[in-house]
Amino acid sequence: MYKRQHRSRVAESRRLTLKSWDYGNLRVDTLIAPMSVLTNVLGLLVAIAFGGSGQGVEQIVVAFTYYSNATQIMFEFNQIYRRLETSMTEAAQFTELLLDPPTVLDPAEPEAPAPRDTGIRFEAVTFAHAGAEPIFEGLDLEVPAGARVGLVGRSGGGKTTLTRLLLRMSDLDGGRVLIGGQDISRLRQADLRALIAYVPQEPAMFHRSLRDNIAFARPGATDAEIRAAAEAAHVTEFADQLPEGFATLVGERGVKLSGGQRQRVALARAILRDAPVLLLDEATSALDSESEILVQDALWRLMDGRTALVVAHRLSTVAGMDRLVVLDRGRVVEQGTHGDLLAADGAYAKLWQHQSGGFLGENAEPAPDDSPPPAAPTALPEPDEPAGART
Ligand SMILES: Nc1ncnc2c1ncn2[C@@H]1O[C@H](COP(=O)(O)OP(=O)(O)OP(=O)(O)O)[C@@H](O)[C@H]1O
Ligand SMILES: [Mg+2]
Numbered sequence: 001m002y003k004r005q006h007r008s009r010v011a012e013s014r015r016l017t018l019k020s021w022d023y024g025n026l027r028v029d030t031l032i033a034p035m036s037v038l039t040n041v042l043g044l045l046v047a048i049a050f051g052g053s054g055q056g057v058e059q060i061v062v063a064f065t066y067y068s069n070a071t072q073i074m075f076e077f078n079q080i081y082r083r084l085e086t087s088m089t090e091a092a093q094f095t096e097l098l099l100d101p102p103t104v105l106d107p108a109e110p111e112a113p114a115p116r117d118t119g120i121r122f123e124a125v126t127f128a129h130a131g132a133e134p135i136f137e138g139l140d141l142e143v144p145a146g147a148r149v150g151l152v153g154r155s156g157g158g159k160t161t162l163t164r165l166l167l168r169m170s171d172l173d174g175g176r177v178l179i180g181g182q183d184i185s186r187l188r189q190a191d192l193r194a195l196i197a198y199v200p201q202e203p204a205m206f207h208r209s210l211r212d213n214i215a216f217a218r219p220g221a222t223d224a225e226i227r228a229a230a231e232a233a234h235v236t237e238f239a240d241q242l243p244e245g246f247a248t249l250v251g252e253r254g255v256k257l258s259g260g261q262r263q264r265v266a267l268a269r270a271i272l273r274d275a276p277v278l279l280l281d282e283a284t285s286a287l288d289s290e291s292e293i294l295v296q297d298a299l300w301r302l303m304d305g306r307t308a309l310v311v312a313h314r315l316s317t318v319a320g321m322d323r324l325v326v327l328d329r330g331r332v333v334e335q336g337t338h339g340d341l342l343a344a345d346g347a348y349a350k351l352w353q354h355q356s357g358g359f360l361g362e363n364a365e366p367a368p369d370d371s372p373p374p375a376a377p378t379a380l381p382e383p384d385e386p387a388g389a390r391t
Contacts, residue, residue: 115180117145126174150318153327203266205254217269233268259286
């Protein structure tokens with residue numbers, strides 16, 4: 001069914017392209033290009049025919065040069081017109097996109113945000129991505145106010161989808177999401193998102209300066225505040241190496257930064273935002289273990305007194321949290337502390353054993369054959385360390 005939808009979309013877009021004015025004029029283009037060569041040849045022949053009798057070669061060359069310059073200019077006019085046409089066609093496509101009405105709407109009579117605390121509750125949540133099977137069916141999950149909860153599980157389990165539902169990027173098909181007892185669909189979207197500092201799995205960067213990229217998390221922040229956030233997220237370390245420091249432009253979508261540098265900018269945004277709920281989706285996954293330990297220190301400080309939901313594949317990132325939730329194919333299959341889950345010897349224990357056995361890609365290099373496997377992955381909080389100890 002998915003395939004059929006995709007095919008019909010491709011066919012529709014092809015039909016529209018073929019119908020467009022721009023494409024229709026391609027035929028004119030194919031005619032005009034050889035014609036301009038033909039006219040020039042004709043011009044040369046005419047010059048020779050008329051000038052052949054008494055005129056010298058110089059006159060013929062001068063006459064032909066004038067002639068070919070004139071046809072060249074006419075041809076360029078045609079090019080300008082074609083460029084204009086192409087831009088218009090592209091603009092029309094974008095306008096169509098903008099005319100698509102948004103599906104997530106503010107309620108007609110929004111409630112004022114008055115959460116009694118910052119606890120999060122997913123109540124019997126049912127949700128399906130457009131055109132796909134439901135991913136959540138009656139999911140219940142609670143993150144008590146002030147708690148730090150780690151969300152782990154296999155790729156495609158629905159972790160990112162869950163974080164996006166909390167931000168109300170999509171509406172539910174059933175159930176409710178509450179923050180501090182308030183249904184998030186009763187709030188204005190701007191009010192809801194003001195409660196949350198979010199670091200997405202793939203943070204978006206704008207082609208502006210490094211400073212602007214951080215500052216946009218809280219318009220009106222002072223330079224000192226921005227600098228402090230950048231320092232806490234270890235952005236300053238690489239920013240100061242750049243030729244223009246914080247004024248360096250980061251390139252379209254941040255192409256001039258490495259993956260780990262982009263993540264640190266995203267973390268600086270979250271720190272600057274200073275919101276009561278912290279939502280991190282693989283926020284430190286692209287950092288090497290050493291930088292992760294440094295950045296995590298800042299994060300643990302940030303989480304103090306806030307409610308945090310933290311998604312991570314690298315289990316050591318979340319092992320020290322108050323509670324871990326294992327999500328698989330949209331269902332909570334296990335939850336408890338790191339110690340509880342190891343003792344239960346279930347899905348989490350299996351994942352932990354995989355990673356602590358020198359999981360390739362986690363620790364770039366395999367453990368030497370004769371050395372015993374390390375007891376735990378390298379970027380720690382110590383697994384048995386109480387959750388608050390690092391703050
Ligand atoms: N925009 C979308 N449209 C349709 N299906 C989607 C969309 N986003 C995600 N999915 C599907 O929903 C499921 C859950 O995806 P999700 O991104 O939530 O997984 P995840 O647990 O975050 O995985 P990962 O650990 O790889 O980030 C996947 O099967 C995915 O294919
Ligand atoms: Mg994800």
